[in-house]
Amino acid sequence: MQFIQAVARYNVEKFDKKTLENDQYAFSHLLPFIGDLPLSQINMNRLWPFIHHRRLSVKNATINRELEVVRCILNLAHKEWQCLESVPFLRMLKEPPPRVRFLTQSEADRLLLALPHHLQPVIQYALATGCRRAEILNLEWSRVDLKRQVAWLDHGTTKNGAARGIPLNRDALIALELSRSRNARWVFTYLNEPMVGIGSAFKKALKRADINNFRFHDLRHTWASWHVMAGTPLYDLMTLGGWKTMDCVQRYAHLAPEHLASAACRIERIDYSHCS
Incomplete structure (x- = not known):
């Protein structure tokens, strides 16, 4: 063949x-x-x-x-096709470390203030949940339970195809409340119609907020980085973010070396009285 x-x-x-x-x-x-x-x-x-x-x-x-x-x-x-006796080794090329660009809290505040009204809840929801752009723009009210404070991403609506639940913190609930009366079906809309993209408004807001070298997907990096720096265990972050392996969350591990403090203390020398 x-x-x-x-x-x-x-x-x-x-x-x-x-x-x-x-x-x-x-x-x-x-x-x-x-x-x-x-x-x-x-x-x-x-x-x-x-x-x-x-x-x-x-x-x-x-x-x-x-x-x-x-x-x-x-x-x-x-x-599967059984038309090849063996698979040759294909060596992947060396890649630079994965890019991790995240906002500080003050940068996030500046960005939210610089956004047009229809984009504010979108960006706030992204920062609060770590959802990807398509996961946000395709969200329907039928998959949101404000009473239980959860949202669901069905099979086929996520990057890896697996369904997952999204716990909604206070910031996410506020973002949803800002969009609640706009459309009966779609959560995030522009002129009462479902949003199909972010357009140039996001880039213009970044410029007004004096934020450089930042993409929409970096909001997910921001969410993950804030979690790690706040003490969220990497395994919990993996579950929250819908990653299938720890490889994807290891990029954030360096942001919180404190979780290794107990291990570092295991070889402490207690008695230093002999030292001059």
């Missing part, structure tokens, strides 16, 4: 994959280099021309996501 044939089968079998469009974008760059190759001939040596070409325009992280799609197809060919 050639790689291009494997791609065609992959597209059929994964038609309902949430990130299939991203995979297809990767295929568009891969096919000119390895499309005609039999799967048994794909290895790092054959992939280096592709890697060198992509390095001219994108970072290693992007190339790694594209290499992971190749690895996925090779694994399918070996384990």
